[in-house]
Amino acid sequence: MASIKDVAAEAGVSVATVSRVLNDHPSVSADARTRVLAAVEALGYRPNAVARSLRTDQTRTLGLVISDVLNPYFTELARSVEEEARALGYSVIIGNADERPELQDHHVRTLLDRRIDGLLVSPTDGGSPLMLDAVRAGTPMVFVDRWIPGVDVPVVRADGRAAVRDLVAHLHGLGHRRLAIIAGPAATTTGSERVEAFRDAMAECGLPLPDAYIGQGDFQADSGRRVTEGFLELAEPPEVVFAADNLMALGALDAVRARGLRIPDDIALAAFDDIRWFVHTDPPITAIAQPTGELGRAAVRALVDRIEGRPPQSVTLPARLVVRRSCGESAPQEPSPATNRRQP
Amino acid sequence: MASIKDVAAEAGVSVATVSRVLNDHPSVSADARTRVLAAVEALGYRPNAVARSLRTDQTRTLGLVISDVLNPYFTELARSVEEEARALGYSVIIGNADERPELQDHHVRTLLDRRIDGLLVSPTDGGSPLMLDAVRAGTPMVFVDRWIPGVDVPVVRADGRAAVRDLVAHLHGLGHRRLAIIAGPAATTTGSERVEAFRDAMAECGLPLPDAYIGQGDFQADSGRRVTEGFLELAEPPEVVFAADNLMALGALDAVRARGLRIPDDIALAAFDDIRWFVHTDPPITAIAQPTGELGRAAVRALVDRIEGRPPQSVTLPARLVVRRSCGESAPQEPSPATNRRQP
DNA sequence: CCTCCTCGTGGAATCGATTACACGGAGGAT
């Protein structure tokens, strides 16, 4: 592969001049510029990003460590992150932690070794020493979706409290009294926050929330299934199951189906995170929708601000309730197919 | 951030010795080794992968350019690719082409600039000059899922012909005669192959396939919707719609639903690519399942073989028909919930 | 005509690693 030296030789100038042309530095004669450009063209030369990074100490690359690529929520997040990053001239390297702290650490380490310019993380746990060290060492970082309390890092996330309150009120209005939740890992902020919001909302409605109605999941489908089976075996099973993410809702669906029960007649179901398939499940699932794309874009903007020396800003956007039929009657018709990919 | 020089100074040895310890080169005294290791620990030193790559001319990184991250099929593929690559000591950088050739080229270029050791591609189109150049220049490359005919690059893919034949036979057995297909872009191999397989299978069953029953989609949900609307407006609409990928099936579902029609009573639906949600849609969707994880793993193995100087092998695995209820009666019960994440 | 700037250019240092080569000392063979 041709290097800058080859280009210099071909154009009959020094490597310094070639470099100047490539980085359009002002003081290059028109003559030299055209000769260099011709040589670049002739040799099919492309600058070596590795060498450039070594010298300039910047990679124009962002790392994104997400908890689970198979979760459509994170996939969408990843997509919007890459899109915005590209618009700002950065590449993104995605690491999939698969909800496993040690895998998360592996990716953080690898990304740091590659000297990425900044890190976007949706932490799987309460904070690995590695990540804390990285923050202390000054690595530009932004948390997205989930965060680690007590760490001075901007957070870009959705606030679901109001939407959870709306959901509980909606369920209450439908006559449901025994509501259960499949919680996410307490070590994640989204895991604990959603339970808390649910608990508060229940209290507001004057509904009891026995411990047996709080199932411990791990944001994966299997746990949703397991917890739901547990609920169904209770002497007094809940009337509604609220899954704290879409995958656990999928698991719950599996469990209900395996029992031969019907939704919403035998048991109702709602989920945190709205995904396109919820429109087409049997029945369509009531969910809390996050402004996922906007979160990803805002996170990138915050991180790039931090990298380029501007003060980064934390962002909190509201989530909203989307009522469908999985919790009982009185659901409005979906206004239009929710298939539009790029939403404003 | 500490460099190898700092470690050398701290340990009282030369950088060469530090490097030797780090790459466990044999000729280093036990004493020097412990002193270096202690220094590494004390300084929290991590080798700079950028510098190392520049010197050794290898990044231990693979590029993966897929057509659409939002497509669960590709997400799963990406996941298995990353998993296998990690097991072999490589990282993966994913580029999302979003079914747009120019975006695909952007990613290929960026990955090449970063001097990735090899490229895994599922081409969006019939072959950009850029990619052809890269192959000619000797970049290790492997096509996965889709490929470019006439290019000497190993291909790892699933063969759906038998499964499509099974599907058509199944539909025929159910009494359906008017079958339509939502095809993918003809520029992609999967796009044209699936139509061809369908056409052949129809011929085998002695069924006609009028042009009006071949709708042109682009593997995105919107096109599935649009094409399905077209089908429904025909004087004689098809009895079955077969979508060549899962997203177009989603779009078809939208269209059917918007019309207030019922599946399978008013119209039947089948899809290429099986995804977890198809179990829970209304009704569960008959689909052709690919051994996605195995494809990803085989592709990585082939690419790494090529990179490390072993002869790479093309791999073709069979896809299989999974019958559910979206095409009519006589569907067997799903044996067990299809929620298990890691399938053998 | 001399001095001073400005401009375009090239030489060379530098980033942080790896590695070929040289070198000194220890130990074995003669």
Next chain:
DNA sequence: ATCCTCCGTGTAATCGATTCCACGAGGAGG
């Protein structure tokens, strides 16, 4: 005692860029 091997180690070249600094030419101003 001399020579030859190894072994452990350090010096320095190298990868491909960027960029500081110096230098020569040419124009402006005195």
